[in-house]
Amino acid sequence: MAKKSAKKKYSFINDVFEGVLNIAEVSKSGSIKLKRADVKELLEGAFTKGAKLAAGGERVRFPVIGALVRREVKARKAGKGVNPFTGETIDVKARPASKKPRWSFPKTLKETFADKKNW
Numbered sequence: 001m002a003k004k005s006a007k008k009k010y011s012f013i014n015d016v017f018e019g020v021l022n023i024a025e026v027s028k029s030g031s032i033k034l035k036r037a038d039v040k041e042l043l044e045g046a047f048t049k050g051a052k053l054a055a056g057g058e059r060v061r062f063p064v065i066g067a068l069v070r071r072e073v074k075a076r077k078a079g080k081g082v083n084p085f086t087g088e089t090i091d092v093k094a095r096p097a098s099k100k101p102r103w104s105f106p107k108t109l110k111e112t113f114a115d116k117k118n119w
Contacts, residue, residue, distance in 0.1 A: 015049065016043065067106075073097060075094070
């Protein structure tokens, strides 16, 4: 019985690394040159690819800044609500089920923002 090949997860770092290897040019003196426009295009392409995979249901991690994943939002029936300021009753529209992006931040980033020394 043959094993199923596991679907390889998307790696933002590997995608950027491979792209840099492809766009890098070595000069005669041995220094590496990168064009700003090529690097910008590479990063935008990597983020776009990650966003498309996240929309497809995969959890995509971006180092230091967080992870992107798709969230299922349940449908909501129409009904009545109350305006808390005026007390007036209002009609609440129905909402169909949908899929929305969810961004989660790593613990280290949350702690950096919580530390008052960084304000």
